[in-house]
Amino acid sequence: MSGDKILSVDRLAMRFGGIVAVQDLSFAAERKKITALIGPNGAGKTTVFNCITGFYKPSGGTIQLTHDDGRVIALERLNDFRIAKQAKVARTFQNIRLFPGMTALENLMVAQHNALMRASGFTLLGLLGVPAYRDAEKRAIDLATDWLKRVNLLDRADDAAGNFAYGDQRRLEIARAMCTEPALLCLDEPAAGLNARESAALSELLLSIRNELGTSILLIEHDMSVVMEISDHIVVMDHGVKISEGSPREVRDDPKVIAAYLGTDEEEAVAVMESGS
Amino acid sequence: MDYFTQQLINGLVLGSIYGLIAIGYTMVYGIVGMINFAHGDVFMIGGFIALITFLLLISTGLTAIPVILLIVLLVSMAITALYGWTIERIAYRPLRHSFRLAPMLSAIGMSFVLTNYSQVAQGARVKPIPPFITGGYTLHESADGFVIQLSNIQIMVVVTTIVLLAIFTWLVSRTRLGRDMRACEQDQTMAALLGVNVDRTISMTFVIGAALAAVAGLMYLLYYGLVDFFMGFVAGIKAFTAAVLGGIGSLPGAMLGGLAIGLIETFWSAYFSVEYKDVAAFSILIVVLIFMPTGLLGRPEVEKV
């Protein structure tokens, strides 16, 4: 694969005690493209995500993020909040982690924490109520409003996030991640638990993020209809290693992928893969 | 070296008492996930009941010390266990599925109730008893005249602790009750679905914890020869520290933590200063937790994201 890479994972390995979750994994995600990471349950996808977003420290290998301005950041050396703050990698979670007792708007304001902290002079100026901070807060609210509009939740801006329906929570979490203005957006099973209509809306949202804002997206997904429709590039994992990669079409036709998904019963596998196309 | 050995003995005895109380904390924490702040006071109540039973038995003219001890042990365990059961029913059960801080505050309130209940009922003054179990063995006498003593009461404390731990370990690992307890620890809803009587299991946890605290109270009474209404607070904090030090939720950890706190306290008093022994114990707790955030034997928390 050629072109402008935003993320390149090279020989990534992750072991928990004696258990090897990810082994010798290399792949790349292109700038302003949607890259999908798929594989059966337990393939190690979320582990890869946790390594990229700093929740795990990889046992081996490198993860490089190249910003638009050419700055290269070694993600495996950053940890914790610094990946989001300095490397501008945002993520969502498989089991949705919103701030349930805060309103949708507040959730999106928290996402802009670092920018607002600077604007508030690390609280001191904000405490005094300087106009510069008030302007910054207003801009932050505007950005949040804009995202609430995009995910179609504007009328629920002042409701507690914990009261939202499942699908709305998913979209709100994506909006929250986008409010950090990330270079790379990592989505962990964004379509899980959504109905067909909601999945379609999600696909549309992700495409608009890529097309209009030019944000690169890396996603883990089980819903093949979403993956096949929106992905530019697909990486397939099984048992902690990469077994295939390529365009949606290439991957779909790869016998190894079919075998991984449904054992050796290829006919059934083909049926499943085709139903997703 | 002799001095050291003597302190080691003293520390182990003190540690046994802390360990017995700590088990109550750790069991309750494991099963309902709350800090039972009133547990130190349950220990104090146990001490008082032992004292009163002693007094009554002696006034009946009974002289056989083993018989007296056995009766006192059983009576104080039984009545204190009932205290544990009642406390759970009144103060904790209504809050079982409530917010985390509510049962904790309720427990702190219960602790105030018990402390002051015993102050009102038995007065504020320290209650001494004459030494019951006397005598002991001289293990070693060094040239400069230092004697290592192992008193009968020390032997009794350690032996009782070991016996109780053995019974208790058997109870938790081999019996139906123990299996129910471990099931409730893992997942109460699932345990209930599988036919475990969760209410009764939790009640039993409190009963066992209180009974062990009563034994600790009796040991304390025999070893130090006194009880007072305020002793539950300090002993409770120490025992809780022991439970956390060992890794809260872990039964061997509670005993290990108890011994560790007992030894730290004794050695610090012996070699440095008596005044700062508690500071030493608490400081070591903080240091251990900084490097081992889940205590000595606690299961490391895996962060699921």
Place this chain on the structure above:
Amino acid sequence: MTPKSATGIPALLKTAFVNALIALVLFSLMVGIRTEAGSDGQLTYWTRFGEVAALVAAVFGGSIVIELLRQWIGPAGADKLVPPVVQSGMSFVGRYLAPVLLVFTVMVPVIFYDQRYILDLGILVLTYVMLGWGLNVVVGLAGLLDLGYVAFYAVGAYSYALLATNFGWSFWVCLPLAGILAAFWGVLLGFPVLRLRGDYLAIVTLAFGEIIRLVIINWQDLTGGPNGVSGIPRPSFFGIPLDNSDSGLAAKLGIEYSSSHRIVFLFYLILALALLTNWVTIRLRRLPIGRAWEALREDEVACRALGINTTTTKLTAFATGAMFGGFAGAFFATRQGFISPESFTFQESALVLAIVVLGGMGSQLGVALAALAMIGGFELFRSLETYRMLVFGMAMVLIMIWRPRGLIGHRAPTVYLTKAQAISSDLVKEGHG
């Protein structure tokens, strides 16, 4: 004591009988036999079977009454006792309650000018309001369980007492210093331990509180040990002493001196300090740092994924809370004129925590009401003497059972687009730390 509500008279009596039997066993030895150490150190005892009988009868009667009430009201619970209409009404009342309460508080010294007792009580309540508001930042907003808050109160008190008695520094110089020192200790403690979670953090803060108290007791050269520090200077009106001398405030204003002046001054001083705490907290909640505190309470992992430095965020909460505790401590020292380690026991920490939880975590008005109820209620029972703590403990248990989420059971959002809606506390998390 019984979990199931009994139906019918026989069952009712049976329940009451069982409860009475339990009570009999519980009270038999502890109440029935009263021990006392005689003059020669020999332990004696006497029986009090009458008291036991009375208690058992009370439990028997009480069980019947409670069971009957339970059957009439239906399953007892906070929802039943406080209907939703009232609950939503409370936020309405809350809007007016706060200003009314504030105006009333400001008027207290005017209304009760000559009633020293009421003014002293008012000062006491306001001190706890301030402590509650300070701890609220840590527990209510950031969701960090701090069982050793009294340590910072002690640091503040001793900072002022020692600086004032040894160097003669004035209250107004020492007040900020006391706050800064307390915050410094907050950071010192917080830095290593804030990555601990939940109950581990609770026990470490408790241990820290005990360490501070024990050091104060034992470091006699500096702190006077158990004897405490006495002769702490009274505060001046920005340099003008509030005494009977010619240079005193009364003389300067040309009015007759009265000892009430100082009390009134202290009242307004603590009111100002408490209001400062409140103002800063309300301000901070609407700033990114305050939102980060609340987000931390809601979900720490999500915070990290959003690039929030959780360690420094926790530290600032800890330090802010500690600073307010330090201010309150300095005030306490100057009001009392004498401090000793006895004022800084775990009971104080528990009391302040109870105020925060009873108030409804994070609610400023709730904390103020809870402080008023707890300290005022405690005062009401003064005549009970030794029974006072007993009643206090029972009240704590009952209040928690009645309202586990506190008096004010909702959270106000910090920012809104169209309309600020109260968020039910059922959704609000308590934090893990």
